[in-house]
Amino acid sequence: MRDSNALPRRNFLQAGAALLYAGSYPGSLNAAPALHSPKNLRALGRSLHGRLVLPGEMGYAMAAAPNNARYADILPLAVAMCADAHDVQLCLRWAAEHRQQFAIRSGGHNYAGFSTTRGLLIDVKAMNKVWYDLDKNRGYIQAGACNQDMADAFSGTNFAIPSGRCPTVGASGLVLGGGWGFSATHAGLTCDSLVQTDVVLANGQHVSVDDRGDYRDLFWALRGGGGGNFGVNTAFSFELHEVKDDVTIFNIVWPGEKQIELLMALQDIQRNHACQISTRTKAYPDAPGAHPKHAQLLVATLGQFFGPREKALEALAPALKLVKPSKSDIRQMSYWQARDYLITDDPNGMYDVRSSYVADGLPREALERMLHWMTKWPGGSLLPQNMGILFAIGGKVRDVACDATAYVHRNANYIFEMESAWAPIDSPDVVRRQQAWLSEYFAAMQPFMLRQSYVNFPSRELPHWANAYYGTNLARLMRVKKKYDPGNLFTFEQSIPPA
Template identity: 25%
Template sequence: MIEVIHLKENENEKNLNNNEIIKNDSNNINNSNLTIINENNSNVSYYNFLNPLFKNTPICYIKIENVKQLKESLNYAINIVKKRVSIRSGGHSCCNFSILNDTVNLDMSGLKDCIVDVENKIVKVQCGVTFLEYYKETSKYLLGGPGGSCPSVCLGGLSLGGGSNPLSIKHGYLLDNILEITILLENGKLVKANSSNQYSDLFWALRGAGHCSFGIALDFKIQLYDIQPYYYHNSIELSFDSMIESNEIIDEYMKTTKSKNNVYIGLDYRITIKSKRLTNILIFFYIGDLKDGENEFNKLFQLLMKTSSPRVAEMNSEKVKKTFLEIVERVPYSNKTRRSFTKCRFSKDLNKKNSMLLKEIMELAPIIINKMIVPDAIANFSSTIYYHGGIQNQLPKDNCSFIHRGDDCTWSYTFICLYTKEENDQIFKEWKTKINSFLNFFGNQIYQNYPDDECTNWQSSYYGDHYPKLQQIKKKYDPKNYFKYQQSIELPK
């Protein structure tokens, strides 16, 4: 059964609310039963937008639970209501590109198969599986690999745009470890694309530019690796006021350490409505012997002692010994509706200029909190820096369509603001305006998994010199430009 939830009625959609006509139309879709649920039905609450700042409204939602339903739903969109589709796995697109106006929205979150081939260290996983579910299943066999850091994100979108976690310093991005992708094309053909078959060009394009530009990805075959039973994982609280000095020390340490393919660093600058205090937390992760990890951590800590009194979270050797799943589960799992905006840029280093800009951005946050028109319990500003070094930026740029390799992409700077009250929109936009004025100083490459709907040169920022080749592949597999949205790959002129 295909469950179709309609949100509105206009001149082009009146027939959709006529049960008799829908019944007749269903005969054109392999005799499927279409269940029409009006917007007052309690089930509709599941489809609330995660981010009301982007008020996109599809004509309806269809929740997909198997491949047959997906094919029928694409046929329904193309041939019956004559609309494009938008594709949602977990709904985490920071610009709401997964839910688009005037489309049939295909909710892929019901596709939950995750099958591990332990002997060959390969997993076949469908696009609706969250990363927490994925890590739980693979870690049962002490297997794992690159992926996302947010546990509630699904594999469907993130896999096509990158996928970086602490294991990426050794194994590359998630998309570097995809062996095969099953994708439904506009012509209704279901194909398997890999590096050695007739769809090798499509396989190249999907890994980095696959966000609904060529078809609908259903599942992925992914290479897994043996993981350690325990990893060294610790954190240091640094003085926010000394962030410029501490960032220079961290940057120099990562450039000179012989363990750069073993050490992962994350930096989290944050202020919440509850704390009203700017914090600066360094996350340290080590791949390898626990004692070696402790030694490397202490080296970095001693260097940071030159700044103002850093505090180590844990000195107990048992508490810093964590399974990979325990580390993943430390990140809060949240799918709550909230108003948010996100910006991200790749950068070469943690230099003084970048740190000064970062400090200025974060120092505006408490001022905005104090100017709020109405109280907002979740008001939260954060700037997060992730390390993208190691193997993930050493692979050739032409390995797939993902261009963000080399020294210019050693770090990513991500800025996120969360709140709930519409009355505070104008106040919080002040922070976004400040960020936008500084973004180009951090770098001009944009991580596809953090799209920027305000970027005018997105073709270059996402895809660089690969863009003309992507246009030719688009023409080959989607010649009618059916899979189209604000920043989808364009057909060549």
Template identity: 25%
Template sequence: MLYSLAILLLTDLISPSSQAAGRTERQGRQLPLIECLRNASVAVVTPADSELYETERVVLNKAVSDSTGGYSSCGGLLVDVEGLRQFEVVKRDNETLDVTVGPGVRQGYVYYHLWFDHKAWFNGGSEHSVGMGGITPGGGRGHRGRKYGLLCDTLTRLEMVTYDGSILQVTNSSESDLFWASCGGGGGQFGIITQISFTAFYVPSPTVVHLNFRYDIDQFVPLFEWYQEYATFKAPRDFFTKLIWLPLFGGIALDGEFIGTEEQLRDELKRSGLFQAAGEPACQQVVVYDPIQSILDSALLPVDDPESLIEAPSPSRFEKLSALADLSPTATAFPHRNVTFLVQSGISSEDTAAGNTNKKPVLAWQRDVHRVFQTPFSSSGFAYVNYVDRDIEDYLTAYYRENVARLRRVKKRYDPTIGFAYEQSIPPADE
């Protein structure tokens, strides 16, 4: 606990309306959580709007807490956990390591040091700028999920400060309901995570091979038919693949990572029937892969006139999830264990990147694209909580499905006064 309090010294409470304000003494009544942090000598930034402070709501800084890079103030204080950057690695056995990080540690840092210091990796996501405190409680899917499942499936312990000022050691045997809820329930729901412990793995092969094949757009149908059959039923768990639709370049990218040698990969491709189904790619690249580099290409589609391109699909990824199904939908708060594909779409506009605040045409275009993909690929309406979507009306069902009731009971137990809140918070259970 002493170490935990020392770590908390690095945390600031920041008002969204007064991030540049100097550190001052807070006058009047203190919130229990702030009292706990004050006892650890944490500096409190008093917001310019005192009424904002009295809302008694604390919101985790979503710039660190999720992969979208955005956050919501929701009329409260922001707790910026980026300064919590503890990083410790201990060998457990010949195959695994125990890793403990602060929530402000970025994925790229973990990848880098695990690889160069230990020749190991973990089942994190693909965006190196995302904080560990955000991706982990949301589930944490990555391109090694076929072999290892979600990042939260490797979680062993959390340290969490709840709204009443308690510092909890959260494991599968201690505060087990809170541990369950923190494995897929999303960040910023129940308390401030100050430590995260999880399992990392020694790389099981001396080489990891990355492939990138480009096909012409007219090969999409046979390529996708092959992909559905092979990725769903036949691909080994050491072989992760995805399709990326690149309309700007008039083609399809088949991207992948194979844990093994280049010779083994080429043998697997022959057995897969890829070339018989879709033919030889227009261009291909097969290289020994450095695990600290992202395998995801960033495909950007400039939009000068969104209305004129409304029929064109945005760059989208079709990804097959495999090891997730080793657990039942209720084993953790992450319910999407039996899904076949994760479909992700995104666009980038030069106007918005240049500071143009008129985002409505671009967002309208993206919503139309989402609707086009929703019908054939995701009629269920389910969604991944780390891909926050404000357009979802019934977000509780979309994110959590059959786990909603239990999550609300956990919220009622650990945050009954709704101290932690944002637009898509989990509400506490009714009396």
């Protein structure tokens, strides 16, 4: 056990009144009155090894902006660009003593806007070093590293940490919520490779957490229990996976015919090659107009096969023979070339998201309902390419017991995700109609779902969100929360409550 850099002060929880709306609930208009002043903020800034960025200063607009621009008007009191764990400790103590709401940010990609705030934004992006020790088979990252930072460090080697595909997503949020990526079915979730992490707790201690020391219960919770619930993670250690063999990428689009048969075939392909292939399969219209016709709905699959091209073609043959693709890119390449091919910055801009898990696959009736709701899309200026996506998350992910880590969704083969997105040119009425469509569509699909949702695809509109995110692991997570954060310092709209 390591207990380092603890500040010689009383526990944050003893500082003044209990902190209200602490965590990262943006726009919490009922928060306790801020007891800050420019003088106090300047004192905090002088104490940081990094930088405190105030409104009006150069860099503030960039530092404050979240990925989901629908929350861009939630402007922080200040942005603390932390350089190390010492800065994180100071910021947490300042927020507690001044009863000031705060949010924690590593990448800023929280879909529901929980990584922004009207209080103090504690940003760890400047803590972004990545390194490795091949003799120990370990990769090390600081909490501000993003997917691209990890790829840059490991590209050219024969080793990798299973991670996500969006380059700017923060690795902290990724691993703490589980960690889907195109390697998940073959190598497991990002959290499944985690062996140790450093955390600043609510009491101000900076501790090392793993599955052998005094914090085993906390280590369990941090592998799938979501970011911002138990402390501020400052660094992570991972077991490395060897990736010396080539993979085969595929990017295939079919015209608007035999969509149900194609989607059934693609699910069979994933099921029959559960640990060898990873797919992101979807249907979407060929133009942004309202109420697309059934014949306008295209089917597409993107992903990688862990093996040579000829074996990938054999696996994909049932779908390739069913309908001639309008686009077919199937190529063998190195793991790192494939990673660069598969990256995306989607979603970006202004958007809303819903997600559920699928146990085995979507039956014909579910696919018919999905396509029917796609034809009901009310329209907007953007092409709705993410109306219904099946992210494969079975294979190796299912080899771990549901209660072995906080990530409970080990009984699923897919995350089913749907989005609406809009641009500034879209009127408020267009946005309202899109959001109503999304809510009704999501509800219509629930009979075919596990009633579970991915905490890294959060939604403020999700009913029974705690059970959806954590299922049968919720009660244990609440006990861990009470043990390490009894005063509920880390709280936001969808934070885990103490038992």
